[in-house]
Amino acid sequence: xxxxxxxxxxxxxxxxxxxxxxxxxxxxxxxxxxxxxxxxxxxxxxxxxxxxxxxxxxxxxxxxxxxxxxxxxxxxxxxxxxxxxxxxxxxx
Amino acid sequence: xxxxxxxxxxxxxxxxxxxxxxxxxxxxxxxxxxxxxxxxxxxxxxxxxxxxxxxxxxxxxxxxxxxxxxx
Numbered sequence: 001x002x003x004x005x006x007x008x009x010x011x012x013x014x015x016x017x018x019x020x021x022x023x024x025x026x027x028x029x030x031x032x033x034x035x036x037x038x039x040x041x042x043x044x045x046x047x048x049x050x051x052x053x054x055x056x057x058x059x060x061x062x063x064x065x066x067x068x069x070x071x072x073x074x075x076x077x078x079x080x081x082x083x084x085x086x087x088x089x090x091x092x
Numbered sequence: 093x094x095x096x097x098x099x100x101x102x103x104x105x106x107x108x109x110x111x112x113x114x115x116x117x118x119x120x121x122x123x124x125x126x127x128x129x130x131x132x133x134x135x136x137x138x139x140x141x142x143x144x145x146x147x148x149x150x151x152x153x154x155x156x157x158x159x160x161x162x163x
Contacts, residue, residue: 003150006140008132011159017135021161030132030140037130042119043155051155052116058127058151062143065150067123070116076154 002060007076008032010050027076043069127153 005027009016016029030037031065032051038044043054057066121128131141145151 004143004145005152005153005154008153008155009158013133013135013137014158020135026138029135031135032132037128037132038155040128040130041153041155042121043117045114045117045157047114048157053157054119054153056121056127056151056153058142058145058153059148060145060147062127062129062146064121064125064127067109067119067121069119072152076152076156077142078142 004028005076006030008037008051010035010038010044025076029076127151 007025007027007029009029010032011019012033013031014036016031019025032038035044035049038051041054041056043052044050045052053070053073055066055068056064059065126140129141129143131139135139142151142153
């Protein structure tokens with residue numbers, strides 16, 4: 001599989017670690033506790049200091065290939081499921 | 093009288109809530125833009141750099157509001 005799902009939230013690493021174990025998630029969860037990356041990507045909800053739900057697909061050259069924001073953005077769990085389905089299809 | 097009071101209290105709550113309505117942000121990044129590079133700690137505090145995936149993997153960067161929020 002040549003895709004990496006990375007979940008980003010403003011939670012602390014401690015919270016993310018707990019959640020990753022609870023979900024038994026295999027994808028990466030990154031902590032943007034300083035809110036700098038959420039701000040950089042323009043997805044920070046300033047009133048609450050949390051990231052909006054948003055998905056950026058970044059190609060192998062580091063360029064943005066797709067942007068989904070709000071309700072249409074997928075959650076990291078869903079992204080991983082979609083990816084593994086694709087991988088399964090390719091293998092058939 | 094009780095009903096009117098309850099109704100008044102209810103509408104106050106609704107007014108307070110709508111006054112605080114949250115406007116979702118809109119990114120200024122566009123498809124085709126270079127994704128801003130960053131380094132963030134993962135859940136085991138190991139630093140992860142976005143550009144380390146360049147030339148190797150497609151990255152699906154999924155921002156979500158908070159842990160335990162179904163995302």
